[in-house]
Amino acid sequence: MIEVEALTKRYGAFTAVSALSFCVRPGEVLGLVGPNGAGKTSTLRCMAGVIPMSSGEVRIAGASLDADPVAAKRALAFFPDEPRLFEYLTVRQHLAFVARIYGVGPYEDLARRLLEELELADKADVLPGELSRGMKQKLVIACGLLHSPKVMFFDEPLTGLDPLGIRRMKDSIIRRASEGASIVLSSHLLHLLEEVCTHVLILKKGVKVADGTLEEVAARFSNGEAGVGLEEVFIRATGGTEA
Amino acid sequence: MIGALLYLRLTSLRNLVVYRVRRLRQPKYLFGAAVAVAYIYFFFLRRLSYSTGAQAAAPAMADVGRVVAAFICTAAAGAALVRVAFAWIAPSEKPGLRFSEAEIAFLFPAPMTRRALIHFRLLSAQAAILLTSALIVFFFRRMGDTGGGRVATWIGWWVILSTFDLHVTGTNLTLARLRDRGRGFVLWRVLAVAAIVSYAAAVVLCAAAYLNAHSAGFLAGSGPGAMGRMLDGLASSSPLRWLILPFGVVFAPYFARSPADFALAIVPALAVVALHYLWVARTEVRIEEGSMALAERRAAARTAMQRGEAPASAGARPKPLPGPFPLEPAGLPEIALLWKNLLSMRNSLLNRRTVALSVWFLVCGLMVARTVLAQNARGGDIYGPIVVMLCFIVAGYTLLVGPQIARQDLRGDLPNMDILKTYPVEGWRLALGELLAPTAILTAVLWACIVVCAFAFDSRGDLEWLTPAVRAAGVLCLGAAAPFLCLLQLIVPNMMMVLMPGWYQATRSRGGGIELMGQRLILGAGQLLLALLVAVPATIVAALVLVSAYWWFGAAAPALLVALLAVLSILASELVVALWWLGERIAGFDVSADSR
Ligand SMILES: Nc1ncnc2c1ncn2[C@@H]1O[C@H](COP(=O)(O)OP(=O)(O)OP(=O)(O)O)[C@@H](O)[C@H]1O
Numbered sequence: 001m002i003e004v005e006a007l008t009k010r011y012g013a014f015t016a017v018s019a020l021s022f023c024v025r026p027g028e029v030l031g032l033v034g035p036n037g038a039g040k041t042s043t044l045r046c047m048a049g050v051i052p053m054s055s056g057e058v059r060i061a062g063a064s065l066d067a068d069p070v071a072a073k074r075a076l077a078f079f080p081d082e083p084r085l086f087e088y089l090t091v092r093q094h095l096a097f098v099a100r101i102y103g104v105g106p107y108e109d110l111a112r113r114l115l116e117e118l119e120l121a122d123k124a125d126v127l128p129g130e131l132s133r134g135m136k137q138k139l140v141i142a143c144g145l146l147h148s149p150k151v152m153f154f155d156e157p158l159t160g161l162d163p164l165g166i167r168r169m170k171d172s173i174i175r176r177a178s179e180g181a182s183i184v185l186s187s188h189l190l191h192l193l194e195e196v197c198t199h200v201l202i203l204k205k206g207v208k209v210a211d212g213t214l215e216e217v218a219a220r221f222s223n224g225e226a227g228v229g230l231e232e233v234f235i236r237a238t239g240g241t242e243a
Numbered sequence: 244m245i246g247a248l249l250y251l252r253l254t255s256l257r258n259l260v261v262y263r264v265r266r267l268r269q270p271k272y273l274f275g276a277a278v279a280v281a282y283i284y285f286f287f288l289r290r291l292s293y294s295t296g297a298q299a300a301a302p303a304m305a306d307v308g309r310v311v312a313a314f315i316c317t318a319a320a321g322a323a324l325v326r327v328a329f330a331w332i333a334p335s336e337k338p339g340l341r342f343s344e345a346e347i348a349f350l351f352p353a354p355m356t357r358r359a360l361i362h363f364r365l366l367s368a369q370a371a372i373l374l375t376s377a378l379i380v381f382f383f384r385r386m387g388d389t390g391g392g393r394v395a396t397w398i399g400w401w402v403i404l405s406t407f408d409l410h411v412t413g414t415n416l417t418l419a420r421l422r423d424r425g426r427g428f429v430l431w432r433v434l435a436v437a438a439i440v441s442y443a444a445a446v447v448l449c450a451a452a453y454l455n456a457h458s459a460g461f462l463a464g465s466g467p468g469a470m471g472r473m474l475d476g477l478a479s480s481s482p483l484r485w486l487i488l489p490f491g492v493v494f495a496p497y498f499a500r501s502p503a504d505f506a507l508a509i510v511p512a513l514a515v516v517a518l519h520y521l522w523v524a525r526t527e528v529r530i531e532e533g534s535m536a537l538a539e540r541r542a543a544a545r546t547a548m549q550r551g552e553a554p555a556s557a558g559a560r561p562k563p564l565p566g567p568f569p570l571e572p573a574g575l576p577e578i579a580l581l582w583k584n585l586l587s588m589r590n591s592l593l594n595r596r597t598v599a600l601s602v603w604f605l606v607c608g609l610m611v612a613r614t615v616l617a618q619n620a621r622g623g624d625i626y627g628p629i630v631v632m633l634c635f636i637v638a639g640y641t642l643l644v645g646p647q648i649a650r651q652d653l654r655g656d657l658p659n660m661d662i663l664k665t666y667p668v669e670g671w672r673l674a675l676g677e678l679l680a681p682t683a684i685l686t687a688v689l690w691a692c693i694v695v696c697a698f699a700f701d702s703r704g705d706l707e708w709l710t711p712a713v714r715a716a717g718v719l720c721l722g723a724a725a726p727f728l729c730l731l732q733l734i735v736p737n738m739m740m741v742l743m744p745g746w747y748q749a750t751r752s753r754g755g756g757i758e759l760m761g762q763r764l765i766l767g768a769g770q771l772l773l774a775l776l777v778a779v780p781a782t783i784v785a786a787l788v789l790v791s792a793y794w795w796f797g798a799a800a801p802a803l804l805v806a807l808l809a810v811l812s813i814l815a816s817e818l819v820v821a822l823w824w825l826g827e828r829i830a831g832f833d834v835s836a837d838s839r
Pocket residue numbers: 011014016034035036037038039040041042043835836839
């Protein structure tokens with residue numbers, strides 16, 4: 001469960017996200033879309049507690065990010081757009097480290113399964129410097145999934161993955177949602193969002209333009225036409241020139 | 244084409260200046276600039292203006308300047324020879340010129356000739372050389388003052404540095420061309436090295452012969468005047484004079500005393516620079532691959548330096564290592580951070596291995612020194628004091644400079660702050676865990692000093708009050724306080740980083756503007772000040788408690804232990820406050836705010 005109320009993020013005098021409110025229930029996948037610079041990354045980083053929000057309230061699995069950050073963070077996993085790894089820790093050591101930080105307990109089995117699922121098993125004793133970008137991303141994902149988070153934030157999760165990786169990523173997101181996780185992901189790949197997301201939220205210059213289920217949003221911008229795709233909706237909603 | 248390159252250079256420069264000036268509007272940069280200007284004024288310029296007054300009074304100063312300048316130039320010429328010889332002995336696999344990574348990304352695929360690329364590189368080098376020579380004139384004029392004017396000295400240095408830069412570039416390009424041709428590559432190199440070595444040998448032999456023949460005359464006089472006359476004689480003695488002519492031509496403008504001298508000297512010097520330029524501009528070889536490798540290495544070295552690692556280690560690919568100890572999947576998260584940072588520390592200048600090795604060497608050295616000195620009656624007297632003094636120096640450096648070197652803590656993890664902040668760990672525990680690894684290393688150094696001191700102090704057993712019990716109590720006290728002191732000292736730079744990450748990041752990079760220099764000064768001063776602030780209450784309390792406990796117990800050892808308890812409680816409470824505050828700052832730390 002993710003509850004966001006009036007989330008605002010300012011960089012100096014510039015407001016990147018203004019008064020954003022929404023709610024993602026267990027089992028839902030919310031797609032965050034918007035043009036470059038709309039504030040998607042800023043929103044996700046605020047919700048994950050990476051950067052302090054200027055005002056507003058975020059509750060993760062019932063715990064307020066402000067009042068009880070440790071409980072909130074225990075339930076969440078954040079996957080940044082750029083994979084960030086510790087340079088001198090091997091793949092296996094990353095998992096050991098994360099397991100200890102999150103107090104996962106016996107983790108070896110789960111770790112092995114994750115590595116196999118992500119096709120990293122043969123790279124287990126390699127430093128990140130020798131991984132490709134996609135592999136790094138997979139390692140970040142493995143680290144994030146190790147503590148079985150209830151809430152997940154993905155910032156552009158599909159860039160850099162190979163076709164099989166994209167398919168697996170989509171399946172894994174859908175499966176984790178069906179297991180009761182609440183997921184928010186941002187992406188520019190609209191046709192993939194259509195397959196994965198139950199809801200979308202369209203941002204433009206930090207302001208919510210529309211949100212709801214895919215059908216609701218499509219209906220709002222379809223002007224009565226039938227079968228309008230998310231791409232067309234996106235362009236209309238954000239006032240692109242093609243509308 | 245050159246127009247575009249010139250445009251790139253000049254607009255970059257202009258934007259840099261505009262950016263720097265605009266940045267001064269922020270108080271922290273303005274403050275830094277003010278401190279730096281004051282520092283430069285008081286330590287360089289004011290002294291300079293005095294020195295010109297003094298110089299007028301004592302003409303001997305001019306001689307000193309020329310002697311120093313002669314030495315500087317001899318050393319520079321020697322270094323240049325070594326550098327060039329080295330290029331011939333071990334030419335790099337692929338020749339490369341210095342380009343930045345962005346320059347490579349934009350310029351190499353651009354439709355431009357290799358010659359244009361080389362010109363671009365020369366242009367960039369010129370910017371650096373002009374600046375360097377100006378700085379030399381500005382700051383070190385007094386040291387190697389040859390009596391010429393400022394502009395003349397500047398141009399003189401420009402000639403020297405440009406010739407060197409062009410010669411090295413030309414050598415590298417020529418070597419690359421020879422390698423491309425294949426045949427005779429080794430032969431050419433052997434010939435070149437033989438030529439350089441025999442040249443150097445000839446110069447040294449001639450100089451030695453001259454000095455041998457004329458030493459009596461010079462030894463009679465003394466002082467810089469005699470020295471100057473000797474050098475003048477040496478430089479104009481017959482075979483040597485011709486041997487060093489190539490260097491003489493290049494150095495002549497720098498040594499010119501009058502405008503007329505300068506005018507005479509500058510013409511051949513400029514001709515040398517022009518010839519070198521023609522040489523470089525006419526040598527066409529493939530430089531792209533090598534330049535890319537070079538740029539990568541330099542970028543790696545730069546990031547290594549920002550993380551406080553030895554730049555040399557950046558080129559080598561790190562190998563995975565087993566963890567310093569097995570990490571259980573459950574337990575305090577701080578230990579996980581210690582584990583991780585110890586793992587990343589192996590490339591640091593102060594890693595476990597270097598510390599262990601130096602301690603080992605230290606102990607062995609002390610034992611040898613002790614046995615040697617023990618054979619001499621008076622040697623036994625000085626051994627103890629010298630060792631204790633050495634330990635004090637090492638410990639002082641460890642506490643004051645160590646935190647700048649061992650930086651595998653929040654500072655090293657700044658790029659990973661994104662992930663750290665999503666961990667379900669309270670701010671203060673994150674801070675504590677991050678600080679543990681450098682604390683462990685610095686504490687190990689301090690403990691080595693304490694133990695060595697304990698054995699060396701009063702090694703002959705003259706002091707009656709220094710019973711074994713007192714000795715043991717003293718070791719225990721200092722040893723117990725050491726980790727607290729290290730931790731407190733490490734908190735200071737980490738606090739500064741969390742408070743002003745942009746500022747902090749900037750001070751890690753080389754160069755930068757005058758305001759960054761000021762900020763570095765402030766950081767250093769802040770470290771010292773806070774060290775005092777932490778130490779003063781603890782020391783006062785320690786002294787008071789020690790005296791009263793001694794009066795109460797009538798014995799030194801228990802008094803020391805009581806004092807230890809008092810000091811530890813003070814240090815611990817300071818630590819708690821500092822850690823809590825640091826934790827709060829981390830929780831509110833805006834990764835994005837200051838990093839651009
Ligand atoms: N650290 C920062 N300081 C100042 N402004 C920032 C900072 N980070 C982001 N911004 C601004 O905030 C706005 C939103 O940025 P954000 O990165 O959230 O966009 P985004 O929707 O993720 O874009 P993209 O699709 O390109 O990833 C942009 O206008 C950006 O310029």
